[in-house]
Amino acid sequence: MKLLRTLTLFLVLGFVAVTGAYDYLATVADTAMLEDAMATSLGLVARELTLTLPTVERLAGEAEVARVIEAQNHQGTPKVRFVGETEVQTLTPESGEWREIRDGRMRLYRHLGARTLEFSSSMTRIDAKRRQNLIRAVVKSTLLVLLGSVFAWLVGLRLVGRPVERLIAHARRIAGGDLGRQGHHGQGELGQLGDEMNAMCERLAEAQARVERETEARVRALTELRHADRLKTLGQLAAGVAHELGTPLNVVAGHAQMMAKLVADGPIADTAELGRDARTIGEQAARMTVIIRQLLDFARSSPLHTERVELGALCQRTLDLLRHLPRSPSVSLELEAPSPVWALADPAQLQQALTNLVINAVQASPDGGVVRVALSSDGKDARLEVVDHGSGIAPTDRDRVFEPFFTTKPVGEGTGLGLSVAYGIVEDHGGHIALSSEVGRGTTATIVLPKIEDHG
Numbered sequence: 001m002k003l004l005r006t007l008t009l010f011l012v013l014g015f016v017a018v019t020g021a022y023d024y025l026a027t028v029a030d031t032a033m034l035e036d037a038m039a040t041s042l043g044l045v046a047r048e049l050t051l052t053l054p055t056v057e058r059l060a061g062e063a064e065v066a067r068v069i070e071a072q073n074h075q076g077t078p079k080v081r082f083v084g085e086t087e088v089q090t091l092t093p094e095s096g097e098w099r100e101i102r103d104g105r106m107r108l109y110r111h112l113g114a115r116t117l118e119f120s121s122s123m124t125r126i127d128a129k130r131r132q133n134l135i136r137a138v139v140k141s142t143l144l145v146l147l148g149s150v151f152a153w154l155v156g157l158r159l160v161g162r163p164v165e166r167l168i169a170h171a172r173r174i175a176g177g178d179l180g181r182q183g184h185h186g187q188g189e190l191g192q193l194g195d196e197m198n199a200m201c202e203r204l205a206e207a208q209a210r211v212e213r214e215t216e217a218r219v220r221a222l223t224e225l226r227h228a229d230r231l232k233t234l235g236q237l238a239a240g241v242a243h244e245l246g247t248p249l250n251v252v253a254g255h256a257q258m259m260a261k262l263v264a265d266g267p268i269a270d271t272a273e274l275g276r277d278a279r280t281i282g283e284q285a286a287r288m289t290v291i292i293r294q295l296l297d298f299a300r301s302s303p304l305h306t307e308r309v310e311l312g313a314l315c316q317r318t319l320d321l322l323r324h325l326p327r328s329p330s331v332s333l334e335l336e337a338p339s340p341v342w343a344l345a346d347p348a349q350l351q352q353a354l355t356n357l358v359i360n361a362v363q364a365s366p367d368g369g370v371v372r373v374a375l376s377s378d379g380k381d382a383r384l385e386v387v388d389h390g391s392g393i394a395p396t397d398r399d400r401v402f403e404p405f406f407t408t409k410p411v412g413e414g415t416g417l418g419l420s421v422a423y424g425i426v427e428d429h430g431g432h433i434a435l436s437s438e439v440g441r442g443t444t445a446t447i448v449l450p451k452i453e454d455h456g
Contacts, residue, residue, distance in 0.1 A: 015148045023137035034129060050112055079119070080118070104127075105121060312340055315337060333371050343449045344452055366390070367390075383448055385444055398437060401435065431450065433445060
């Protein structure tokens with residue numbers, strides 16, 4: 001409604017300005033016309049007397065001239081008098097006929113021989129007419145303001161106010177996410193604007209649907225990419241797991257043979273030995289179950305599902321899983337977690353990101369050494385540092401290590417997805433990965449996540 005008030009104000013001001021200018025010009029014209037009429041009247045009397053008075057003075061003398069002038073003054077208007085020489089020099093030129101308005105009177109001067117006659121008439125009637133015109137103009141302007149305001153408001157409300165309100169409501173619905181087509185907004189430019197807004201909503205709805213489809217496709221592709229990366233890592237773990245499962249399988253097979261021999265020899269005399277064999281088989285079977293469960297948990301693909309996670313325990317599970325990784329036998333994995341740190345995270349996906357960083361650190365340490373995972377908290381952030389003392393990253397490659405399919409490893413030894421997938425997972429958790437490296441001295445990859453307080 002602010003627009004309607006503004007339009008009404010400008011229209012009313014326009015009315016007042018136009019009528020005020022018209023009344024002013026009309027008043028000036030009326031005043032000029034009345035002054036011209038008064039000047040004409042003065043001129044007629046002046047010409048008549050200036051022709052008559054010399055004859056009267058010649059025939060009857062100066063006394064008769066004075067009587068004629070007095071008789072004229074008794075009639076009312078105009079007043080006639082002789083002016084003195086000093087006054088004439090001050091107020092008039094030396095010759096001719098002229099007039100002036102002074103002290104509320106119009107004065108006409110005409111020479112009569114050596115003397116000058118003044119013919120004057122009061123401007124009271126003209127001033128009264130001017131005041132009357134002024135009062136009429138004020139009254140008319142007031143009526144115009146009132147009537148114009150009502151008219152402009154009603155017309156503006158219909159032609160501007162309501163269409164603008166509908167457009168505002170439409171814009172608010174668009175801001176709230178409602179992209180449905182609204183009703184007709186009226187005629188004229190505002191109606192065209194409403195139609196364009198409807199067309200814009202249709203285009204936005206189409207674009208939104210297209211973005212949603214593309215986003216879903218991107219999410220599916222990203223999920224598949226992460227699952228593929230996890231399967232790649234799973235393949236790297238397979239050789240170590242096969243070796244890790246070989247020992248408990250041999251133990252199970254040996255004790256099973258011993259139990260079979262005890263049973264085959266006849267009645268079992270030593271049940272304690274049979275029980276020890278059974279317990280050993282159970283322990284080794286449980287050990288194999290844990291290893292296989294770790295691999296299955298790691299390989300399973302699932303959408304992001306956050307929960308309260310104690311990062312120290314997650315790091316420990318990750319390192320336990322990676323101890324089966326084929327690597328240089330001189331590389332050892334260490335964890336530094338002095339105190340519990342909690343975060344809101346998807347444990348499976350965060351474990352995948354940490355696994356990728358640790359595997360990169362192990363592969364970057366061909367000469368052995370220690371790969372250390374350090375957990376700490378800094379203000380509102382939790383920090384997971386993966387530190388190696390390997391070959392480091394060249395400055396020319398440092399800005400590209402998180403690009404998909406970029407790798408510095410020989411062909412067949414890396415896909416270039418590990419760091420890219422880890423970067424995406426950490427970003428999905430509202431964090432980021434910081435990387436510092438020095439060629440020949442090692443690399444530190446830091447996962448920074450928002451931490452939460454432990455409330456038990």
